[in-house]
Amino acid sequence: MLIRVRSFVVRVFRGKWVRWSLVLLLLLMIVITVGEKRILDHSRERLTGDISVLRHNEVGVVFGTAAGSRGGGRNKFFVNRINAAAAIYHAGKVDHLLLSGDNGTLSYNEPMAMRKALMAAGVDSTDITLDFAGFSTFDTVVRAKKVFGLDHYTVISQRFQNERALWIARAFGVDAIGFDAAAVTEYGSAYTWLRERGARIKMWIDLFIGKEPHFLGDPVTIGEQKLP
Numbered sequence: 001m002l003i004r005v006r007s008f009v010v011r012v013f014r015g016k017w018v019r020w021s022l023v024l025l026l027l028l029m030i031v032i033t034v035g036e037k038r039i040l041d042h043s044r045e046r047l048t049g050d051i052s053v054l055r056h057n058e059v060g061v062v063f064g065t066a067a068g069s070r071g072g073g074r075n076k077f078f079v080n081r082i083n084a085a086a087a088i089y090h091a092g093k094v095d096h097l098l099l100s101g102d103n104g105t106l107s108y109n110e111p112m113a114m115r116k117a118l119m120a121a122g123v124d125s126t127d128i129t130l131d132f133a134g135f136s137t138f139d140t141v142v143r144a145k146k147v148f149g150l151d152h153y154t155v156i157s158q159r160f161q162n163e164r165a166l167w168i169a170r171a172f173g174v175d176a177i178g179f180d181a182a183a184v185t186e187y188g189s190a191y192t193w194l195r196e197r198g199a200r201i202k203m204w205i206d207l208f209i210g211k212e213p214h215f216l217g218d219p220v221t222i223g224e225q226k227l228p
Contacts, residue, residue: 031204036200038167039163039164039166039167039200040163042166042167042170043162043163043166043167043178046166046176046177046178047159047162047163047166047177047178047179047180048178048179048180049159049179049180049181049182051087051088051091051093051179054088054091054093054154054177054179055093055177056092056093056094057093057094057152057153057154057177058094058095058096058153058222059094059095059096059097059098059150059153059154059222060085060088060089060093060094060096060097060098060153060154060155060156060179061097061098061100061140061141061144061150061153061154061155061156062081062082062085062097062098062099062100062114062156062157063081063100063101063134063137063140063155063156063157063161063165064099064100064101064102064110064111064114064134064140065077065078065081065101065110066078066108066110067110067113067114067117076184077158077181077184078113078114078117080158080181080182080183080184081114081156081157081158081181082114082117082118082121083121083181083182084156084179084180084181084182085097085114085118085123085156085181086118086121086122086123088154088156088179089118089123089127090122090123093154093179094154095127096127096128096129096222096223097118097123097127097128097129098129098130098131098144098148098150098153098222099111099114099115099118099128099129099130099131100130100131100134100139100140100143100144101113101114101131101132101134101140102134102135103132103133104135109132110134111130111131111132111134112130115128115130126223127223129148129220129222129223129225130225130227131143131144131147131148131220133213133214133215133217135213135214137161137164137165137168137199137203138168138203138206138211138213139213139214139215140165141155141165141168141169141172141174141176142168142172142212142213143213143215143216144174145169145172145173145174146213146216147216147217147218147219147220148219148220148221148222149219149221149222150174150222151173151174151175152174152175152176153174153176154176154177154178154179155169155176155177155178155179156178156179156181157178157180157181158180158181158182158183158184159178159180159183160192160196161196162178162179162180163178164196164199164200164203165178166178167203168203168207171207
C-alpha cells in the first residue's frame with residue numbers, strides 16, 4: 001500500500017502543471033517578499049506614533065472605517081484613528097483634517113461619522129474637509145492629490161495601512177508621512193496580517209495596470225467645501 005501511494009505521489013509531481021504551479025508559487029513568494037521590503041524601507045523613516053517627533057504638515061488625511069463593530073459596540077480601529085487625528089491636531093502637527101471614507105449608500109457615511117466624532121473631540125468644523133468617495137486606501141490617496149490638490153500630507157491610520165498608503169503616495173509623486181494610530185489586537189494578528197498581504201498584492205496590481213479611483217469629479221479646495 002505504501003509503495004502504491006509513493007508511486008502515485010511521484011507521478012503527480014512529475015506532471016507539468018504541478019511543476020509550473022510550484023514555479024509560479026515560488027515567483028509569487030519572491031515578488032511578495034521583495035515588495036514587502038521596499039514598502040518597509042520606504043516607510044521606516046516616514047512613520048511614527050510619537051507626536052513629539054512628528055513633523056508638521058498643513059493637512060492630515062484620516063482613513064475611514066465603520067464607526068460600529070459587528071458586535072454592536074464601537075469599532076476600535078475607528079476610535080483609535082479618531083483619537084490619533086484629534087491628538088496631532090491639538091498638538092499643532094496638522095492644521096486641517098481631510099476625512100476620507102465610504103459613503104456608498106444613504107445609510108452608510110464614514111466621513112460624516114468621523115466628522116461628528118472629531119468635533120466632539122474638540123476639532124473645529126472649519127478645519128475639516130470630507131471626501132465621500134474614499135472607498136479604498138488607493139482611492140483615498142489618489143483623490144487626495146487629484147481632487148483635493150495635495151502634494152504632501154500626513155496619513156493617519158493603523159501602521160499596516162499607513163505603510164501601504166505611503167507607497168501608493170510615492171507612486172503618485174506625493175511626499176507623505178504618517179502618524180500611527182494605536183493598534184487593535186483583539187481581531188487577531190494572524191488574520192490582520194493575512195488580510196493586509198492580500199491588500200498589498202491588490203495594490204501592486206492596481207499600480208501596474210494604472211488603475212484610477214472609482215470617482216474623481218471636480219477639484220475641491222481644502223477648507224472651502226460646502227456641506228449639504
